[in-house]
Amino acid sequence: HIAEDTSDLLQHVKFQSSNFENILTWDSGLDSAPDIVYSVEYKKYGEREWLAKEGCQRITRKSCNLTMETGNFMEFYYARVTALSAGGRSATKMTDRFSSLQHTTIKPPDVTCIPKVRSIQMIVHPTSTPIRAGDGHRLSLEDVFSDLFYRLELQVNHTYQMHLGGKQRDYEFTGLTPDTEFLGTIMIFVPTWSKESAPYVCRVKTLPDRMWT
Amino acid sequence: GQEFQFGPCRVEGVVLQELWEAFRAMKDIVQAKDNITSVRLLRKEVLQNVSDTESCYLIRALLKFYLNTVFKNSLDKAADSRIRKSFSTLANNFFVIASKLQPSQEKEMFSTSESARRRFLLFQRAFQQLDIQAAQTKAFGEVDILLTWMEKFYQ
Incomplete structure (x- = not known):
């Protein structure tokens, strides 16, 4: 057969x-x-x-x-x-x-980029997952992956980038030129599992410096 | 740097991520050969709720079993050179960890070591109920279960 x-x-x-x-x-x-x-x-x-x-x-x-x-x-x-x-x-x-x-792959983080006169603040929001803890609340990626951290980069010009990173969620790039456009990229890393998210990208312009006008 | 702390037993000089990378390189190939999906050797009863003090006895028994029984003559079966490299990384690191583990032999630790032994015997009996080839393949494919458990003791 x-x-x-x-x-x-x-x-x-x-x-x-x-x-x-x-x-x-x-x-x-x-x-x-x-x-x-x-x-x-x-x-x-x-x-x-x-x-x-x-x-x-x-x-x-x-x-x-x-x-x-x-x-x-x-x-x-x-x-x-x-x-x-x-x-x-x-x-x-x-x-x-x-x-x-x-x-599982990691999606880009959800970030709020806040331009100021001489700095740009970036607030990374926790990413919740469908996984529920014993008490029913949803776990975030940070809950699941203890070694998760964020890496942030600010493209200042063609040759110069600024870098920040860590486990906290609130970052600020300082010492910037007013009224200038910058490109920010934020990624999630989980070393133990060799995971890395695609970047979240935000294009922001620092505020004009009213002091001198 | 990071180290393993299995209760009182500490093991430095092993990078867990390297073990993961070694296993990932062969995981799909090894696990695809295991078509007995209804049997799991490293079951919950073996690895769940292991106390710190118990963990040193248990991990030592498991690693020695892997080195002496599971990995034995697996290297010559690994035709693919990529697999051979990954396999050597895994086996060498298991050997380093096992040789550095010195669980206490004191009398008052007898009940703890006995509890670890019972857990290990659950694993070993399940292994022995399968044909040796199938059992080696299955145990090899469950290294990710072992590494996931070992990670809890990696600080």
Whole structure:
């Protein structure tokens, strides 16, 4: 009995995780696959039973949000998708072992850049995650990653940048020229997990110095 | 610099991030070979709620097991040179840590060491219930679970 090749039904079943928002995605090998439906199951690594993900049974879209089901960042999970075509052909594919702690990427921080006459203040806002602590409050990235820190850079001109950094959230670049435009970039780093966010960029102009006008 | 503090046992000179980088280089390959998704060797009962004093006994037993049983003859199976380099980094660092751990042998520590031994035996029995090849592959693929736990003692 020659096993039928059904790889065209289903490919690339994987988790995409960003700030602990864990989305399962997959592809169909066919250019258009109107008559294929997909069903998702998941489980913790080490457990026997696969659990059906409610809301992702016999769906036609190619993604499923498993954030709540994979919410323990100290745990390891698997998910699998079964594709079923109208003609009765089916294929099932499983993800690699998933750990959101290891796999999640970090989005750019949320920052408020406040121009003054001779300085620019930058306030980094905490990034909350979908992960809840025992008492129900949402953990921030700083709660999850103890070695998280911020790196800030202010482009003064083509050859000169100023740098600040640390774990605190309030920074100020001082000694700047009034009424001048600057480009600020702020990134998040998590050394232990070799994670680095894309930059948040703000373009701000210092205020004119009214003292001399 | 940073060091491991497993209760009274301190280990300097090991950079945890290097261990992570070494394991990440081979993680997908190793874990993809483990298709027994319903068995986990380093289960919660082995690693959860380990006291500081217990941790030194437990980590020493686990690292020695990895060196003597899991990593043994794995190096020659690692055909890919990138994997071989990562594998050596991991094994060498495990050896350094294990050799620096000197848990107390005093009588009053007997109950603590016994508790650590029971935890280790849970892991070892689960390992022995699998075919040796599958067990080595699974244990190798669970190094990230071990490193995640070790990180709590890295300051």
